[in-house]
Amino acid sequence: MIRAQVIVRPRASIFDPQGDAVCRAIQHLGVSTVKQAHVGKCIELELEGNDLNKARAQLETICKDLLSNPVIEDYVLTLKGAEPPKVKAASKPAAKKAVKKAASRPVAKKAASKPVKKTKVKKTVRRAAVKKKKGK
Amino acid sequence: MRWAVIQFPGSNCDQDVFHVLKNVLAQEVDYIWHKDSSLKGADAVVLPGGFSYGDYLRCGAIARFSPIMPAVKEAAGQGKTVLGICNGFQILCEAGLLPGVLVRNTSLHFRCETIPVRVEHPSSRFTSEYLTGQVLQLPIAHGEGHYVADEATLDALFLHKQVLFTYSDSQGRTTPGSNPNGSQRHIAGITNRAGNVFGLMPHPERASEKILGSSDGLGLFTSILASQGVPLAQAA
Numbered sequence: 512m513i514r515a516q517v518i519v520r521p522r523a524s525i526f527d528p529q530g531d532a533v534c535r536a537i538q539h540l541g542v543s544t545v546k547q548a549h550v551g552k553c554i555e556l557e558l559e560g561n562d563l564n565k566a567r568a569q570l571e572t573i574c575k576d577l578l579s580n581p582v583i584e585d586y587v588l589t590l591k592g593a594e595p596p597k598v599k600a601a602s603k604p605a606a607k608k609a610v611k612k613a614a615s616r617p618v619a620k621k622a623a624s625k626p627v628k629k630t631k632v633k634k635t636v637r638r639a640a641v642k643k644k645k646g647k
Numbered sequence: 648m649r650w651a652v653i654q655f656p657g658s659n660c661d662q663d664v665f666h667v668l669k670n671v672l673a674q675e676v677d678y679i680w681h682k683d684s685s686l687k688g689a690d691a692v693v694l695p696g697g698f699s700y701g702d703y704l705r706c707g708a709i710a711r712f713s714p715i716m717p718a719v720k721e722a723a724g725q726g727k728t729v730l731g732i733c734n735g736f737q738i739l740c741e742a743g744l745l746p747g748v749l750v751r752n753t754s755l756h757f758r759c760e761t762i763p764v765r766v767e768h769p770s771s772r773f774t775s776e777y778l779t780g781q782v783l784q785l786p787i788a789h790g791e792g793h794y795v796a797d798e799a800t801l802d803a804l805f806l807h808k809q810v811l812f813t814y815s816d817s818q819g820r821t822t823p824g825s826n827p828n829g830s831q832r833h834i835a836g837i838t839n840r841a842g843n844v845f846g847l848m849p850h851p852e853r854a855s856e857k858i859l860g861s862s863d864g865l866g867l868f869t870s871i872l873a874s875q876g877v878p879l880a881q882a883a
Contacts, residue, residue: 525795528753528829552704577712580705580741582748583795 513558513566518587519579520551554578563590648877650676651689653719653735655710660696660732660852667855668693672868681713691728691871692719694735696788696850706749706791707737716742728772728871729844733789736836736846745839745846746804747796753829757790761861762827764835764849765815767808771838772874773845774811776866782819783812783863785849792828792848794837804837812836812847 521527527549534548558566567590579586650668654661661678668674677687681699686692699710710716723729723744731739739745752758764785766777777783796804804810812835816825821833828848836847851864 525750526753526829528751528755528793532755577708578704580708580748582797583750 514591515556516589517554517578519584520549525583648875649689650674651679651686651692653679653694655681655699657699658695658697663852664693664695667852681715684714686718692722694731694738696733707741710738711742723844726843731846739846744844746800749791750793750795751791752793758827759788761786763815763817765813765819767810773870776870780819784861786853787849794830794834809838
């Protein structure tokens with residue numbers, strides 16, 4: 512899975528009435544330090560496959576032909592390969608410690624790489640949950 | 648003369664154009680659905696006003712990829728008459744059949760009113776029934792009618808007499824107050840270099856019968872008929 516983001520914004524040389532209106536509204540709300548605003552679009556795409564170069568070549572064409580009009584707009588295309596799915600418990604600080612501890616032991620390492628030894632994984636998770644409770 | 652009126656999802660002036668051509672000018676007219684790929688032998692094509700594809704992304708940006716568009720481009724290449732009104736003008740620009748692009752009105756307001764429009768010259772197949780400097784009363788109804796192109800393109804448009812209509816006051820003077828959308832150089836309608844593709848923001852089809860308040864727009868259609876040698880007597 513590849514995620515792409517296309518930012519389309521009005522060219523600097525073209526007057527952007529929307530940006531002008533937004534800028535005035537911001538100033539009207541008392542933030543007079545804002546001197547310019549530009550309103551564009553953010554288009555997010557999800558693509559099958561994982562060949563970033565191929566995807567970029569395809570999307571550059573789409574950006575020029577459909578997503579932006581080169582007469583009035585510029586675009587920035589950024590591509591990201593999908594990140595591996597994170598273990599939910601690992602995102603919590605208390606659980607992180609538990610995972611680190613477990614990782615230092617050879618048995619737990621195996622459990623982390625191969626989900627075969629389900630009981631051991633469960634134990635570490637349980638331990639993490641207990642630690643979390645204690646932490647609270 | 649045989650006409651094709653293209654219907655995109657979101658077109659809303661298709662029936663008005665059809666009515667003027669069929670009932671006012673006694674022409675043969677077909678509706679062509681945007682998913683068709685043939686114009687059924689039409690001599691002239693009209694892309695009517697409306698909000699094709701909900702104006703998503705940009706006005707006309709998605710309609711330009713409709714299956715009928717290759718046939719429209721082919722007709723344009725063969726020198727057949729192609730007329731884009733309002734959203735039709737936006738589609739022709741996006742499709743590259745006309746230069747430039749139409750962006751949001753400078754005022755950010757949707758302008759729906761009848762305004763004076765000046766004829767630049769009668770030496771085109773769309774304006775032969777008018778006079779140079781003639782001021783027409785034509786309705787506009789758009790939020791994105793601000794014509795934008797680079798300076799070189801604008802110069803070329805005037806140099807090659809591609810600008811047929813400009814926004815003016817009722818005396819034919821172009822003043823800042825007479826520009827309803829901020830269009831560069833007050834441009835209201837332009838042709839391609841060959842002179843057979845015309846796009847304009849005002850709605851001539853809404854001003855083609857006296858009962859509707861103005862018949863100033865009818866001259867655009869009768870000009871096209873005259874250029875194709877269709878006797879006007881045939882037009883009812």
